[in-house]
Amino acid sequence: MPIKVFNTLTGGKEDFIPLEKGKVRMYVCGPTVYDLSHIGHARSAVSFDVVYRYLRYSGYDVVYTRNYTDIDDKIINRANKDGVNWKDLAERYIEAYNEDMAALFVEKPTHTPRATETIKEMIDLIGTLIKKGYAYVMDGDVFYSVRKFVGYGKLSGKNIEELESGARVAVDENKDDPLDFALWKKSKANEPSWESPWGQGRPGWHIECSAMCLEKLGETLDIHGGGKDLIFPHHENEIAQSETATGKPFVRYWLHNGFVNIEKEKMSKSLGNILNIRDALKAHTPESVRLFLLSSHYRSPIDYSGDSLKEAEAKAERFYRTVERMEEEWPEILKKKAAAGVVKKRMRPIIEAMDDDFNTAGAIGIIFEEVAGANRMMDGAKKDKLTEELPVVRAVFKEASKFLGVFSSTHEEYFAKRKKMTGLPAKAVERLIKEREEARKKKDFKRADEIRDELKRQGIILEDTDEGTKWTGTSFHF
RNA sequence: GGCGGCGUACCCAAGUGGCUAAGGGAGCAGUCUGCAAAACUGCCAUUCAGCGGUUCAAAUCCGCUCGCCGCCUCCA
Incomplete structure (x- = not known):
């Protein structure tokens, strides 16, 4: 049975068939490193961490690239405001991001390139776009001609006429068309810049992902992921750039995760309700935060609140309590190895849920049926049944934790964290x-x-x- | 205005054509306990926003209505 994935490009679930048999090339848009990462970044990273883990668990050889956007207006502005060097600022937040990810049991992708390491590739790519007539130079800036790309809008379901009628009037417009976007930005004095055929400048946001994908993964990716908000314009623009340059389909399956709301409201700067990962981790164990993120389907919006985290913590506690009980009451039985065939059979409903567009919520539900079953058995204390069953349950927990990334701590580790709170x-x-x-x-x-x-x-x-x-x-x- | 999504018990949430509608939390009763806690047992949606249709069969497909949300601008 193939894995089914929801593809934003087609708007439906499809069988996942990678371009090259047994091999998956995947890319996820990483953070712009100008501040601490928030719970929304955590959701994206955790969601795609599960995709990465589960594809490997299913036998694929996965090359996973997730970038850092380490050059951008926001970084420059923040560095100026704080009176620090933009490179140091980016470096600091890359480190912070990695610490947060490690705390949430997010595995390191195969490649984690920084935009500034790929400038040369971006310049080459922009050169190709100009040569092909899809981009134009305007006084040191380079823009992409959106209207020239026939498929523009195919990912987001937008059409150019409607976009234009809704387009805001940009100030100081250099572009031929308001829809066009910057590939290369002429730098002002005192701004970080690189030499290019069009003068000193720095790359636009969209081109970096196209360049890094091409460099690390090739012309056609199997999976490209990111938050739902990136569908337009970011991913739409990536498609335009990449497909124009290579003449090949850019991505086979586009996957997008839903938002995290805070107390039913969208996180936003203006509402001042941005929740940093580290603040979340001050109040809750990382196990519960990750469990919270995986207890709903990755495409659905979820609501972060005191109650929702309390529930997640209760779930985590129930799980680790059961493991503790298994190990303390029946250590000699747990040493026995469960028969692989039996474990595989018991894993089946979990695998079926995961195969259906990474349904972690369904999989976790099944794990809690096993938790209840294990407790029931131990209460009954029928030794024959326990000898047969308990190692199987333990093995199921261990297997599932490989791709869920929750339930992978020991009960000692988990309760030690709780005691510190x-x-x-x-x-x-x-x-x-x-x-x-x-x-x-x-x-x-x-x-x-x-x-x-x-x-x-x-x-x-x-x-x-x-x-x-x-x-x-x-x-x-x- | 355009595009997309959602509405399942007190709360969170899986299920998208066919066994008794998962699981967690809260609550109530019982076993256990000095009392608790934890665990277990039982109870807790004859029904899936509402209405109409398709079908032998629908929470699941189609239509309409109501309500909520996201994107269309930097954003995970």
Whole structure:
């Protein structure tokens, strides 16, 4: 059964068949590095991380490229405002981005080129477009003639006439046509610039992706991804540039992820509700943030709120609690290896969900059926059944975590993170627990309950078990 | 105005032609517990925004109506 993907180009689900058998070339638009990355960047990166992981899991050899836009108006403006060098600024935010991604279990793509490493290729590409008559030089700027490209609008479903009627009147217009976009921008004094046949300048935004795709992946890509907002004009322009230059189809399957809203509102500078990844991670475990992002289909809009993250944390906790119980109550059984055939059979519904346009929400739902099943078995404590089944469940968790990237921590790692999120240092908590234990021994339940209540106010939940009292932190919320 | 999407229980959410409409959270009752917590068990949508149509059969396809959202400008 082939994997089905939703292709923006055709507006429907299609069987995924790469150009070259067994090999996938994929590209995703990365961040413009002028500030800390927000939860929307996280969604795009996590969504396509799952695509990358799952295609490899399915047996494909995947070459995945994700760029950094490290030269852009926003970077220059921000650097000027902060009084720092634009290159240092970009460098700093590339590092921050990588830290955030690592925290969210996002794997490093095969290639992560920077726009500024590909200037020569961009200049060559622009030269080709001019030579073919699709681009023109205007006083040091170079523009692409949108009207010349017959297929313009095929990705976004727009037509040129409507675009023109809706086009705003640009100030200081150098272009032949308002629809034309810049391939190369003449630099002003004190701006970063590169030498080109058209004078000192820097590349436009769209050309960098075309150049990097061509350089790292070739003329035709299997998958090109990004946020829904990039469909127009960014991806539309990439198609125009690339297909004009190569004469070949640029991308076989266009994949676009939906937005993250904050408390039902779109994240935007003007509303001041941009949520940085690191702020999100101060209040929630990375496991829960990633689980939140994967608990809805990647194309749907999702709403980030205190409640939605609380639910995700509850899910993560339920999962890791079950794993903890499996490993602590039945360690000798878990050492047994599950039969590969049985595991494969149990993975089938999960695989079916994933094959259907990477339905992570469906796959996670099935994992929680396994979680309930495992708990039921352990409650029943029928040794024969457990010996047969528990290793299978454990193996299913491990397999699924390979492509979901959640459920891949150990329960120790997860609960250690939770414990760090409380209002008290671990030592103080342990001391109070000890005091409570002594009170309990003396049957002073009033004092014992006082301590438990006090800890609860600090975000700490106690659990009395046969092996003593355990504790965990509940996450704080903004 | 143009293009696209969505509306499934109290909340989140999967399911897009045919077994009892996944899963999580919240809630209620029970087992366990000093009491809790966790886990488990049971309950929690005869129905999928509304209306009409196609079909042996629809949450799923078609039409209309209502409501919400995104893109059309830098944006994940």
